Amino acid sequence: MTSDMSTVLDRIDQDLPGALGRLTDLLRIPSISTDPAHNADVAHAADWLVDELRGLGFDARKDETPGHPMVVAHGGAEDGPHLLFYGHYDVQPVDPLELWDSPPFEPRIEDTPDGKVIRARGASDDKGQLMTFIEACRAWLAAHGSLPVKLTFCLEGEEESGSPSLVPYLQANRDKLRADIALICDTTRYDADTPAITTMLRGLLGEEIIIHGPSRDLHSGMFGGAAINPARVLARILADLHDDQGRVTLPGFYDDVPELPEDIRAQWEGLGFDADAFLGSVGLKHPAGEQDRSALEMIWARPTCEINGMIAGYTGAGFKTVLPAQASAKISFRLVGRQNPLKLRAALREFVRARLPADCRVEFVEHGASPASVMQTSHPAFEAARRALSDEWPRPAAFIGSGGSIPIAGYFREVLGMDSMLIGFARDDDQIHSPNEKYDLDSFHRGIRSWARIIAAIAETPK
Amino acid sequence: MTSDMSTVLDRIDQDLPGALGRLTDLLRIPSISTDPAHNADVAHAADWLVDELRGLGFDARKDETPGHPMVVAHGGAEDGPHLLFYGHYDVQPVDPLELWDSPPFEPRIEDTPDGKVIRARGASDDKGQLMTFIEACRAWLAAHGSLPVKLTFCLEGEEESGSPSLVPYLQANRDKLRADIALICDTTRYDADTPAITTMLRGLLGEEIIIHGPSRDLHSGMFGGAAINPARVLARILADLHDDQGRVTLPGFYDDVPELPEDIRAQWEGLGFDADAFLGSVGLKHPAGEQDRSALEMIWARPTCEINGMIAGYTGAGFKTVLPAQASAKISFRLVGRQNPLKLRAALREFVRARLPADCRVEFVEHGASPASVMQTSHPAFEAARRALSDEWPRPAAFIGSGGSIPIAGYFREVLGMDSMLIGFARDDDQIHSPNEKYDLDSFHRGIRSWARIIAAIAETPK
Numbered sequence: 001m002t003s004d005m006s007t008v009l010d011r012i013d014q015d016l017p018g019a020l021g022r023l024t025d026l027l028r029i030p031s032i033s034t035d036p037a038h039n040a041d042v043a044h045a046a047d048w049l050v051d052e053l054r055g056l057g058f059d060a061r062k063d064e065t066p067g068h069p070m071v072v073a074h075g076g077a078e079d080g081p082h083l084l085f086y087g088h089y090d091v092q093p094v095d096p097l098e099l100w101d102s103p104p105f106e107p108r109i110e111d112t113p114d115g116k117v118i119r120a121r122g123a124s125d126d127k128g129q130l131m132t133f134i135e136a137c138r139a140w141l142a143a144h145g146s147l148p149v150k151l152t153f154c155l156e157g158e159e160e161s162g163s164p165s166l167v168p169y170l171q172a173n174r175d176k177l178r179a180d181i182a183l184i185c186d187t188t189r190y191d192a193d194t195p196a197i198t199t200m201l202r203g204l205l206g207e208e209i210i211i212h213g214p215s216r217d218l219h220s221g222m223f224g225g226a227a228i229n230p231a232r233v234l235a236r237i238l239a240d241l242h243d244d245q246g247r248v249t250l251p252g253f254y255d256d257v258p259e260l261p262e263d264i265r266a267q268w269e270g271l272g273f274d275a276d277a278f279l280g281s282v283g284l285k286h287p288a289g290e291q292d293r294s295a296l297e298m299i300w301a302r303p304t305c306e307i308n309g310m311i312a313g314y315t316g317a318g319f320k321t322v323l324p325a326q327a328s329a330k331i332s333f334r335l336v337g338r339q340n341p342l343k344l345r346a347a348l349r350e351f352v353r354a355r356l357p358a359d360c361r362v363e364f365v366e367h368g369a370s371p372a373s374v375m376q377t378s379h380p381a382f383e384a385a386r387r388a389l390s391d392e393w394p395r396p397a398a399f400i401g402s403g404g405s406i407p408i409a410g411y412f413r414e415v416l417g418m419d420s421m422l423i424g425f426a427r428d429d430d431q432i433h434s435p436n437e438k439y440d441l442d443s444f445h446r447g448i449r450s451w452a453r454i455i456a457a458i459a460e461t462p463k
Numbered sequence: 464m465t466s467d468m469s470t471v472l473d474r475i476d477q478d479l480p481g482a483l484g485r486l487t488d489l490l491r492i493p494s495i496s497t498d499p500a501h502n503a504d505v506a507h508a509a510d511w512l513v514d515e516l517r518g519l520g521f522d523a524r525k526d527e528t529p530g531h532p533m534v535v536a537h538g539g540a541e542d543g544p545h546l547l548f549y550g551h552y553d554v555q556p557v558d559p560l561e562l563w564d565s566p567p568f569e570p571r572i573e574d575t576p577d578g579k580v581i582r583a584r585g586a587s588d589d590k591g592q593l594m595t596f597i598e599a600c601r602a603w604l605a606a607h608g609s610l611p612v613k614l615t616f617c618l619e620g621e622e623e624s625g626s627p628s629l630v631p632y633l634q635a636n637r638d639k640l641r642a643d644i645a646l647i648c649d650t651t652r653y654d655a656d657t658p659a660i661t662t663m664l665r666g667l668l669g670e671e672i673i674i675h676g677p678s679r680d681l682h683s684g685m686f687g688g689a690a691i692n693p694a695r696v697l698a699r700i701l702a703d704l705h706d707d708q709g710r711v712t713l714p715g716f717y718d719d720v721p722e723l724p725e726d727i728r729a730q731w732e733g734l735g736f737d738a739d740a741f742l743g744s745v746g747l748k749h750p751a752g753e754q755d756r757s758a759l760e761m762i763w764a765r766p767t768c769e770i771n772g773m774i775a776g777y778t779g780a781g782f783k784t785v786l787p788a789q790a791s792a793k794i795s796f797r798l799v800g801r802q803n804p805l806k807l808r809a810a811l812r813e814f815v816r817a818r819l820p821a822d823c824r825v826e827f828v829e830h831g832a833s834p835a836s837v838m839q840t841s842h843p844a845f846e847a848a849r850r851a852l853s854d855e856w857p858r859p860a861a862f863i864g865s866g867g868s869i870p871i872a873g874y875f876r877e878v879l880g881m882d883s884m885l886i887g888f889a890r891d892d893d894q895i896h897s898p899n900e901k902y903d904l905d906s907f908h909r910g911i912r913s914w915a916r917i918i919a920a921i922a923e924t925p926k
Contacts, residue, residue, distance in 0.1 A: 215746030221867030283678030404684030
């Protein structure tokens with residue numbers, strides 16, 4: 001470790017009580033973005049951050065949007081690598097309030113079997129996480145008077161309400177926001193000891209299929225046998241979407257699905273993923289996807305087709321001998337690699353139409369289409385950040401995948417043309433979006449130290 | 464025609480205004496059996512019928528049950544064939560009242576493009592129909608002072624509320640009610656010109672299938688691909704229940720399904736059933752059942768398997784990427800011939816279990832099981848009634864099937880050990896159970912004349 005680095009880390013350790021105090025101040029502001037009654041609180045949190053960033057010497061401002069404001073700040077070195085940091089300062093609602101053991105906006109430090117935690121709404125999602133980065137900057141500035149990288153902050157106030165203003169804001173402010181790479185701090189570590197950089201996010205294609213048959217619901221005694229039953233047609237179509245090996249049968253579905261690169265596969269094998277524990281946590285034992293893939297591949301690196309909902313006919317108590325006029329299903333595909341959601345939507349529609357019997361027609365409703373994000377880990381910042389994280393934590397960091405779809409990374413790619421490094425320190429049991437949300441002090445402390453190291457490591461990469 | 468018969472028919476024609484007046488009196492009584500506020504009205508209708516039947520010389524009484532009373536009467540010849548006549552004097556509720564063009568319990572004679580009708584709740588279902596039989600008896604008695612058959616009446620007051628007291632009443636009164644054959648007047652003619660005797664009723668097996676997978680609803684990003692999706696499992700099972708020729712694939716399903724007897728097939732072909740019009744009335748064109756069967760066979764003489772309802776996951780507006788913990792379907796089978804509902808329930812459960820992947824379990828909920836009714840048309844009363852109906856109407860009567868399941872015929876077979884002849888004169892457009900119910904005067908008039916002829920024809924058969 002360089003002495004530059006150890007000075008910063010010492011500073012972080014010494015100032016931890018101060019950092020916790022500042023986080024506590026921010027957590028006291030009930031910035032619930034979905035509830036208009038809290039609009040002033042959301043604005044208050046934005047102002048608080050602008051003041052903090054200005055106090056650290058950044059050129060910070062609160063930009064109004066049609067919704068909640070965006071906090072934007074610029075600063076740092078003129079000639080180092082340019083990083084865009086993203087976090088969000090709004091929080092989820094607190095209902096049901098009666099399930100909280102202490103008031104959600106009165107943060108408390110608590111001892112737990114796993115160590116100390118700070119408990120409050122937003123502690124983990126995302127105020128605690130975004131403050132790890134600000135505190136890392138503070139320590140750098142306190143220790144050395146300057147930062148070794150150029151920095152732009154983009155702190156959102158609408159993440160928990162669907163980010164309606166985000167893309168228009170990015171489009172209108174491309175030049176101010178474009179950087180070499182984005183840092184997004186809104187995810188979890190891989191496990192207690194293992195930090196991670198999420199480099200693969202699955203995309204999502206959502207589609208609703210409505211099969212129409214008879215012009216009205218029929219009596220199954222009077223018409224049953226002669227009239228087409230749309231529920232039977234739908235069941236056949238849905239069943240046809242998988243073969244008996246768990247593969248999706250849509251023609252061309254796997255054309256743009258890459259095999260996992262060997263280096264990534266090696267890292268994942270090193271993680272010691274416990275598939276039995278993962279499935280066991282929800283009462284299951286057997287990975288149900290493609291039978292020649294591991295459970296971890298299934299959720300991080302392989303595409304899926306899932307029925308998210310389906311309904312037809314009478315579904316209340318008891319029984320009605322109705323022959324339904326229509327049947328519908330909401331299905332979604334998780335996408336990987338270069339799978340093209342629009343091409344697959346067309347393939348799905350063709351697949352359904354090819355299976356429509358006479359007397360049925362189909363109606364489709366779109367529910368979103370976003371491609372997978374696969375970061376270019378050859379960018380030197382990725383390896384730099386991985387080394388820095390490995391230095392801080394008990395176990396080496398890995399490039400991991402995520403089964404879910406995190407839209408912000410896609411927006412940064414599409415609108416600003418840059419990749420993102422998703423690095424977060426939260427834990428699976430943080431109860432985000434639920435009562436009694438918490439953030440481990442360990443997450444907070446090591447998170448700050450991690451960013452301090454990452455900033456230094458990226459500063460040393462060729463621009 | 465014998466002079467005996469023509470005297471009776473003349474009497475009916477002359478007394479039609481009187482018969483209509485009596486029907487009007489009965490229709491004025493709002494005997495809605497499902498609404499406790501009308502309990503006294505239901506009892507009033509029963510008393511009215513007891514008085515009518517006593518006035519005709521029958522030994523009539525109102526038998527109390529735990530629900531609404533049963534009107535029972537005995538009379539007629541001591542030594543002729545013994546007929547049990549069944550009808551019901553309760554009626555459906557009238558909601559929505561605002562859709563009625565005239566008050567439902569103020570019967571009116573109206574001219575329509577199809578002829579005169581009497582409009583009131585219960586005009587067709589079933590007061591008008593049951594009065595056809597009583598008026599036929601009145602005419603016989605007026606013309607000849609006696610009836611040529613032995614008669615028992617069983618008039619129910621709970622048909623529109625599920626007949627809870629019927630089977631216990633039949634069981635407790637077997638000896639008083641058992642006859643050579645039952646006449647049930649609660650069905651329609653085949654068409655405007657063609658009377659019919661329903662001799663085949665499909666049975667019904669209802670079953671709910673609930674597939675359980677994960678212990679809770681999952682996020683399809685986090686678990687999709689690795690966790691089993693019960694909706695996918697259910698879709699596969701439902702799809703497997705039919706082959707691509709529309710046949711049900713349950714092992715042994717067709718074992719006890721007879722081919723249609725040649726004489727019945729010939730009668731059905733003579734009906735000139737218009738499959739295009741039948742399906743066209745509900746927006747369809749192609750019979751969807753077994754592809755080697757006619758549409759009429761499909762609904763009257765072939766067994767079916769239908770999905771009556773299914774549900775899984777999120778089915779509201781928009782989209783949720785949920786991977787559901789369970790998926791369920793309500794399915795029913797219409798049964799024919801000697802298909803055994805209990806054997807088929809067991810076969811279905813075996814079929815489902817054989818398709819359950821690891822990590823899924825299934826729960827079954829029973830929803831009724833009744834075998835088909837196939838009347839022994841070799842009983843001479845059937846041919847006698849068919850000839851009598853053919854004499855009265857423009858076209859010959861046929862033995863037909865019914866796709867639906869009429870429980871009363873099954874109860875008479877099971878509890879009283881006798882077949883039923885289902886003969887009714889209602890029309891498909893009578894709007895039973897709906898606002899503006901009506902009964903054609905033609906139905907009423909020819910219905911009375913039909914029964915007068917049927918009574919005579921059966922009287923001449925060997926006992």
